[in-house]
Amino acid sequence: MLVPAPFRPRAMHLARLLGRPGFHLFLTGLLMALGFTLAHILSERSGREQLSALSTERLELYASNLAAELGRHAYLPSLLAIDPTLQALVAAPGDTQRRLQAGQMLARINVRAGTHQIFVTDAQGQVLSASETLTPPARLREAMAQERSQFFAADDKTGSTDFYMLHPLRQQGRTVGVIVVRFNLAPLEATWVDMGLRTQRERILVADDQDVVIMSSEQAWKYAVLDRADPSRRAALQASARYPQDIGPDLDLPATLQAHEGTPVSLPGAPALLAQQRQILPLGLRLVALSDLGEVRRQARLAAWGGAAGGASIGLLVLYLSSRRRALRQLTQTQAELRQAHAQLEQLVDSRTAELRQTNDALKTQIAQRLQTEGELLQTSKLAVLGQMSAGLSHEVNQPLTALRALARNSIRLLENGRQDAVATNLQLMDDMVERMSQITRQLKSFARKSDERGVGSASLLDCVRAALLLLEHRSRLLHATADVEVPVGLRVRAEPNRLEQVLVNLFGNALDAMQNEAERRLVVRVLAQDGGQRALVRVQDSGAGVSDADLARLFEPFFTTKPAGEGLGLGLVISAKIVHEFGGTLRAERLEHGMSFEFDLAVDTWDATGDSQDV
Structure with a gap:
C-alpha cells in the first residue's frame, strides 16, 4: 500500500515509534494493568x-432453625391452661397445698418437656407456683400489660438470652393468671459458633425490635447496637430492663441490608464482611449473617495476577509481531519466551480451575447434607403427628366398632327370625355410627391442631345422652348395669352434638370399666341448674371402686391411665376436658363414698323443667 507524499513523514515517525522497545514496554504495562484491574473486578464480583x-441458603437454614427452636414448646402453655390443678390454684391462690401440688406438677412437666422453667403468676405478675425457686424477669409485668404471648429477656447471671412464652389463665371470661414457660437459647448460640468455625468464620447476629443484638456467635457483640445510638437512646435501652446494665458498642451496620446481593461492611475487630439479613416478622427479630470476604479477595488477587499475565502475553505477542523483521535469532528467542509464559499461564489457570472445582464440590456436599438434615427433621415431625392421630383414633373408634359388631350379630339373628324391619333399623344405626366415626376422626385431627376459640351450636342434652348409652348398650347388657337418667326433655345446651356425645361416651365407658368387678353396677346421669338456669351442671356418677388420691390428681394428664396395660391409652379424659373447655365449661372429678363423680357445666339455650329417666 502506497502512502501519499504529504503523510509519509508522519507514517515514518509512527513506524519508528512502534519499533522502539520503550513503547512496547509501555504498551505491555498498560495491558497488564488493564488485565489486572478487570480480572480483579470480575473475580471479586463473581466470588461475592x-x-x-x-x-443466603445458610441464612434461611439459620432462620428455620431459630423458628423451629422457638416453636418447639409452643403447644405447652395452652395445654397447661386447661389443667385442673392450675385452674384450682388460680381459683384459690392462697392455698398452700394447691401451690405445692402445682409446683410438683410443673417440675415434672419441666423435666419431661426439656424446658428451663415453668411458673404461674396471678393477674398482677406475682408468682403463685413454679417448677423451681426463681425471680421473675423485670419485663414480665410489661408483657402482661401489653397482652404479649412471648418476649426475650437477658439472664443476669449468665448473660445469655432467654425466651419466654405466656398464656393467660381465664375463669368466667376474665384473666386470673398467666402461665410462663422459659427456655434458654445458649445451646443454639453454641451451635452457631460451631457452624461459623466450619464455614469460613461466618458470624450470625439476632437483633430485637430495638436493633439490639440478643444472640450472637461473637460474644464481644452481645447486646451491642446495630446502628449508632446516642446517649439518650442508650439510657432508654438500659432503663427498659430488657438487657444487662452495660449496652455493647455500636456496630454501625447500615439500617437497610441487601437481602440477596449482600452489603460489604467493616466491624470493630473483624475483617471485611458481607452482610445479609432476614426479617422474622412473627417474632419481631432481625437475623443478620456476616460472611468473611477474605477468601473472596484472595481469589480476586490471584485472578488479577492471572489477568496481568494475560495482558503481558498480549503485549509480548504484539512485541513479537512487530519484531518479525528482525534477526532470526531474536525471533526464535522471543518465541521461546512466549511459549514459556504461555505454559506458566496455562499451569496457573489449570491450578485455579482445579481449586475452584474442589471448592464447588465441597459446597455442594454441604448443601446436600443440610437438605438431608431438613428432610429428616420434617419426617420426624410428620411421624410425631401421625403417632398422636393413631393413638387418639384407636381409642375413640374402638367403642363404635364394638357397637357395629354387636349390631351386625344382632342383624343376623333378626334375619334368621324374619324380622326385616328390625334389620333395616339396625342397618340405619350402623350407617349412623360409621358417619359418627368419620366425624370422630375429623374431631381428633382438629384437637391435634392448635386452633383459636371456635363457635358451637345448640344440642339436645337428652338426645346426646341416649345416643351415648346406645353406643354402650352391649357392654351395659353384659354387665347387667342400670342407668338412672334425669335430664329435662326440652333442655338444649350450647355445644356441638357430636363432640358432646364423644365426651359422654368417654365418661360412660370409664364408668362401666370401673364397675366390672362390683356387685352393684349403677350409672347415674343428672342435671342441676346453675346461675339461675343460665348454665346446666351435668353430673355422671358410678358405683365403681374409685381411684386413690394420688391417681385423682393425675386423671387429666395425657397418657395416664389406671387400666391394665393394653386396655387404655390415657387420652379419653384429656380429649374430653379439651372439648368441654372449648364449649366454655370445665370437666372435674370427685371421689364418692362408693364410686366416682365427673361433672361439667355448659351454657343453656333453652330449659324445660319436664324430666325424663331411662333404665339400661
Missing part, C-alpha cells in the same frame, strides 16, 4: 455472588 448465594 457465589458467597452471597451460599450465605
Whole structure:
C-alpha cells in the first residue's frame, strides 16, 4: 500500500515509534494493568455472588432453625391452661397445698418437656407456683400489660438470652393468671459458633425490635447496637430492663441490608464482611449473617495476577509481531519466551480451575447434607403427628366398632327370625355410627391442631345422652348395669352434638370399666341448674371402686391411665376436658363414698323443667 507524499513523514515517525522497545514496554504495562484491574473486578464480583448465594441458603437454614427452636414448646402453655390443678390454684391462690401440688406438677412437666422453667403468676405478675425457686424477669409485668404471648429477656447471671412464652389463665371470661414457660437459647448460640468455625468464620447476629443484638456467635457483640445510638437512646435501652446494665458498642451496620446481593461492611475487630439479613416478622427479630470476604479477595488477587499475565502475553505477542523483521535469532528467542509464559499461564489457570472445582464440590456436599438434615427433621415431625392421630383414633373408634359388631350379630339373628324391619333399623344405626366415626376422626385431627376459640351450636342434652348409652348398650347388657337418667326433655345446651356425645361416651365407658368387678353396677346421669338456669351442671356418677388420691390428681394428664396395660391409652379424659373447655365449661372429678363423680357445666339455650329417666 502506497502512502501519499504529504503523510509519509508522519507514517515514518509512527513506524519508528512502534519499533522502539520503550513503547512496547509501555504498551505491555498498560495491558497488564488493564488485565489486572478487570480480572480483579470480575473475580471479586463473581466470588461475592457465589458467597452471597451460599450465605443466603445458610441464612434461611439459620432462620428455620431459630423458628423451629422457638416453636418447639409452643403447644405447652395452652395445654397447661386447661389443667385442673392450675385452674384450682388460680381459683384459690392462697392455698398452700394447691401451690405445692402445682409446683410438683410443673417440675415434672419441666423435666419431661426439656424446658428451663415453668411458673404461674396471678393477674398482677406475682408468682403463685413454679417448677423451681426463681425471680421473675423485670419485663414480665410489661408483657402482661401489653397482652404479649412471648418476649426475650437477658439472664443476669449468665448473660445469655432467654425466651419466654405466656398464656393467660381465664375463669368466667376474665384473666386470673398467666402461665410462663422459659427456655434458654445458649445451646443454639453454641451451635452457631460451631457452624461459623466450619464455614469460613461466618458470624450470625439476632437483633430485637430495638436493633439490639440478643444472640450472637461473637460474644464481644452481645447486646451491642446495630446502628449508632446516642446517649439518650442508650439510657432508654438500659432503663427498659430488657438487657444487662452495660449496652455493647455500636456496630454501625447500615439500617437497610441487601437481602440477596449482600452489603460489604467493616466491624470493630473483624475483617471485611458481607452482610445479609432476614426479617422474622412473627417474632419481631432481625437475623443478620456476616460472611468473611477474605477468601473472596484472595481469589480476586490471584485472578488479577492471572489477568496481568494475560495482558503481558498480549503485549509480548504484539512485541513479537512487530519484531518479525528482525534477526532470526531474536525471533526464535522471543518465541521461546512466549511459549514459556504461555505454559506458566496455562499451569496457573489449570491450578485455579482445579481449586475452584474442589471448592464447588465441597459446597455442594454441604448443601446436600443440610437438605438431608431438613428432610429428616420434617419426617420426624410428620411421624410425631401421625403417632398422636393413631393413638387418639384407636381409642375413640374402638367403642363404635364394638357397637357395629354387636349390631351386625344382632342383624343376623333378626334375619334368621324374619324380622326385616328390625334389620333395616339396625342397618340405619350402623350407617349412623360409621358417619359418627368419620366425624370422630375429623374431631381428633382438629384437637391435634392448635386452633383459636371456635363457635358451637345448640344440642339436645337428652338426645346426646341416649345416643351415648346406645353406643354402650352391649357392654351395659353384659354387665347387667342400670342407668338412672334425669335430664329435662326440652333442655338444649350450647355445644356441638357430636363432640358432646364423644365426651359422654368417654365418661360412660370409664364408668362401666370401673364397675366390672362390683356387685352393684349403677350409672347415674343428672342435671342441676346453675346461675339461675343460665348454665346446666351435668353430673355422671358410678358405683365403681374409685381411684386413690394420688391417681385423682393425675386423671387429666395425657397418657395416664389406671387400666391394665393394653386396655387404655390415657387420652379419653384429656380429649374430653379439651372439648368441654372449648364449649366454655370445665370437666372435674370427685371421689364418692362408693364410686366416682365427673361433672361439667355448659351454657343453656333453652330449659324445660319436664324430666325424663331411662333404665339400661
